[in-house]
Structure formats: structure tokens, C-alpha cells
Amino acid sequence: MDRLEDKHTTAAQFIVFFILSNGITVLQVALMPVFKAVFAHTSLVDTAFQFLPVGVSHGHTVFLFDYSAGSMSVGAGGETVADVITMIINAAISFWVFFPIFKVIFKQEVTPEDAQASAAQ
Numbered sequence: 001m002d003r004l005e006d007k008h009t010t011a012a013q014f015i016v017f018f019i020l021s022n023g024i025t026v027l028q029v030a031l032m033p034v035f036k037a038v039f040a041h042t043s044l045v046d047t048a049f050q051f052l053p054v055g056v057s058h059g060h061t062v063f064l065f066d067y068s069a070g071s072m073s074v075g076a077g078g079e080t081v082a083d084v085i086t087m088i089i090n091a092a093i094s095f096w097v098f099f100p101i102f103k104v105i106f107k108q109e110v111t112p113e114d115a116q117a118s119a120a121q
Contacts, residue, residue, distance in 0.1 A: 013102075021094070028091075029087060032083060046069050051063060
């Protein structure tokens, strides 16, 4: 009996990649409130994170990463929805970009044994 992986290698790889990619996204969505609650009780909330200045606007430096200091809002449903939507968009983009790249990076070469096995069938 032929296995799905043997008959449809790319489809099988796609299914595995799809499951792993979506599983990781679900894990991120589940852990996001946990990390938010943990970091809400640290001094990191009151620490500004500004990194990689990219220019000046109206006399103020503009940073690529610009997270101002201040307490995190608790129970802000809109913020959570925005976080989840952002993570889903990120996962979708990563999925469609990385699957073709992985196909190129992990290209499988046909070995003489594989060629003989295919010819025998």
C-alpha cells in the first residue's frame, strides 16, 4: 500500500507545515495573555524601549521600534483583538513565504536506492 507521503510528497509536506504553523499561532494566542499578566507586575512596564532611529519628524526622533513606558492596560479588549489580528496576519505571511523557501532549502535529492525502488514498483 502506497503512503500519501510517497505519492504526494509536496502535499504531505504542505499538510505538516500547515499543522505546525497553525499550531504555533494558536500557542502564541494562548500564551499572549499569560505573558502580558506576568510582565504587568515587573519594572519593564515602566521602561521605554526605543531602538533604531530612522529619522526626525517635527523635531522628534522617530524609531523603528518605539514602545513608550507606562502601565499596560488591563482588560483592554480592543488591544487584545488587535494583537490577535496582527499575529494571524504575521502567521499567514510567514506561512506563504517560508513554505516555498523550505522547499528550496530542504530539497531532497533522489538517491540510487530510491531510484531503484521506484523503478521496481
